[in-house]
Amino acid sequence: MESQELMTExxxxxxxxxxxxxxxxxxxxEVLESLEPAIEKHPEFVEAGILxxxxxxxxxxxxxxxxxxxxxxxxxxxxxxxQFNSAIxxxxxxxxxxxxxxxxxxxxxxxxxxxxxxxxxxxxxGGKGGSDxxxxxxxxxxxxxxxQSFMTELxxxxxxxxxxxxxxxxxxxxxxxxxxxxxxxxxxxxxxxxTGKGLTYGGSLTRTEATGYGLVYFLEEMLKAKRQTLAGxxxxxxxxGNVAIYAAEKVQQLGATVVAMSDxxxxxxxxxxxxxxxxxxxxxxxxxxxxxxxxxxPSYQYFEDSQGIWSIKxxxxxxxxxxxxxxxxxxxxxVANGVIAIAEGANMPSTPEAxxxxxxxxxxxxPAKASNAxxxxxxxxxxxxxxxxxxxxxxxxxxxxxxxxxxxxxxxSRAAWEYxxxxxxxxxxxxxxxxxxxxxxxxxxxx
Ligand code: NDP
Numbered sequence: 001m002e003s004q005e006l007m008t009e010x011x012x013x014x015x016x017x018x019x020x021x022x023x024x025x026x027x028x029x030e031v032l033e034s035l036e037p038a039i040e041k042h043p044e045f046v047e048a049g050i051l052x053x054x055x056x057x058x059x060x061x062x063x064x065x066x067x068x069x070x071x072x073x074x075x076x077x078x079x080x081x082x083q084f085n086s087a088i089x090x091x092x093x094x095x096x097x098x099x100x101x102x103x104x105x106x107x108x109x110x111x112x113x114x115x116x117x118x119x120x121x122x123x124x125x126g127g128k129g130g131s132d133x134x135x136x137x138x139x140x141x142x143x144x145x146x147x148q149s150f151m152t153e154l155x156x157x158x159x160x161x162x163x164x165x166x167x168x169x170x171x172x173x174x175x176x177x178x179x180x181x182x183x184x185x186x187x188x189x190x191x192x193x194x195t196g197k198g199l200t201y202g203g204s205l206t207r208t209e210a211t212g213y214g215l216v217y218f219l220e221e222m223l224k225a226k227r228q229t230l231a232g233x234x235x236x237x238x239x240x241g242n243v244a245i246y247a248a249e250k251v252q253q254l255g256a257t258v259v260a261m262s263d264x265x266x267x268x269x270x271x272x273x274x275x276x277x278x279x280x281x282x283x284x285x286x287x288x289x290x291x292x293x294x295x296x297x298p299s300y301q302y303f304e305d306s307q308g309i310w311s312i313k314x315x316x317x318x319x320x321x322x323x324x325x326x327x328x329x330x331x332x333x334x335v336a337n338g339v340i341a342i343a344e345g346a347n348m349p350s351t352p353e354a355x356x357x358x359x360x361x362x363x364x365x366x367p368a369k370a371s372n373a374x375x376x377x378x379x380x381x382x383x384x385x386x387x388x389x390x391x392x393x394x395x396x397x398x399x400x401x402x403x404x405x406x407x408x409x410x411x412x413s414r415a416a417w418e419y420x421x422x423x424x425x426x427x428x429x430x431x432x433x434x435x436x437x438x439x440x441x442x443x444x445x446x447x
Pocket of ligand 1: 167168170211238241243244262263265306307320321322323325345346372375
């Protein structure tokens with residue numbers, strides 16, 4: 001069978017078997033389209049049904065999460081864990097708490113995680129989980145009771161050598177702490193079953209910063225290949241959560257100016273630069289909306305339209321909020337305003353049409369799978385320290401993170417070149433990650 005025919009057949013099967021899950025379909029479609037050159041070179045993968053197996057999760061767990069709110073009312077949410085692929089190591093991937101979460105979202109994220117984790121060069125498989133619970137506006141007590149109930153089911157499916165969840169949207173240090181406390185109470189184990197833990201109970205220095213810093217290390221490599229640096233560049237960053245804040249911190253350290261940041265309500269803009277301490281205080285500590293930053297900085301302009309951030313003139317755009325946040329229209333605006341590079345901090349933040357605009361206009365484009373892998377890579381470094389019962393310094397972990405991101409850039413650009421799509425890092429990332437997973441699956445037989 002021709003490789004194109006095979007891809008169409010697999011895509012039809014995925015759509016039929018997973019109805020009503022457009023984000024999962026989008027993620028699979030993007031990967032399959034880019035794997036054609038690899039499949040043509042490796043017919044043995046087709047014979048062994050590697051692609052058919054890759055798109056089907058090994059295990060999908062759905063469970064009820066009942067909890068009691070501050071008014072004494074019983075609330076019920078739904079919990080998910082999708083253990084997608086364990087060919088190269090225990091399942092690893094974050095948990096998302098957001099009202100939009102459903103099985104399709106978790107599957108799309110879990111699928112992306114397989115190839116991302118492979119790119120890190122570390123022994124970790126792909127998984128993802130979460131719930132339609134919304135931590136926003138909840139008291140600490142409510143968040144704790146929800147997390148305890150969530151873990152009361154999840155604990156039987158995870159383990160330090162089985163499946164190691166971490167944070168994602170809506171799951172930060174507070175949630176990981178509550179989840180870990182309950183895991184420990186239920187199992188009596190004190191081990192590396194979760195990553196993103198606090199520094200006083202097994203967390204790793206640099207984990208908080210890792211996804212954002214890693215994104216910028218990847219961006220630096222991409223710019224270096226074109227003999228450019230970050231110094232003096234203007235940068236627009238969507239989101240103001242974990243990834244966005246530490247991407248902003250690193251680009252500022254490297255001499256760039258962050259002129260705008262957003263949340264799901266709107267964005268702040270100041271051509272002289274955004275003060276990151278204020279954003280951290282507002283979003284990380286006070287858990288308020290980004291528009292509150294204006295009260296400390298009257299020069300900031302606030303716009304109640306998070307999409308509008310892409311109409312700002314900038315050299316570099318870092319989408320760090322959520323999936324499909326950057327569409328074709330926004331991409332055309334960025335290009336018209338002279339953007340030179342896009343690096344994705346969020347998972348699948350650019351629509352397929354937006355990616356085409358970047359590629360057609362020769363804009364440097366760093367795909368999430370490669371550019372945001374620093375978080376999961378540092379999670380593995382946290383697991384290593386837990387196993388070894390030791391703590392590395394911030395600089396030690398940061399140096400390892402930088403090496404890993406440089407290696408991901410090199411593998412990605414090399415694969416693109418070897419498979420006839422030089423400069424196309426999206427294809428290069430998919431091919432490089434896929435080859436590792438496919439070879440491991442081949443070696444382990446039909447399982
Ligand atoms: P957080 O919950 O810390 O932050 C998410 C941020 O995005 C918040 O500022 C949120 O605003 C904002 N946001 C959400 N939806 C929109 C929208 N439609 N428009 C503008 N802003 C929006 O999550 P993370 O920073 O951890 O995750 C962000 C992205 O990075 C996700 O795609 C995640 O999957 C990905 N990622 C995260 C990793 C990690 O280590 N944390 C690792 C790899 C990828 P508000 O405050 O209003 O909700």
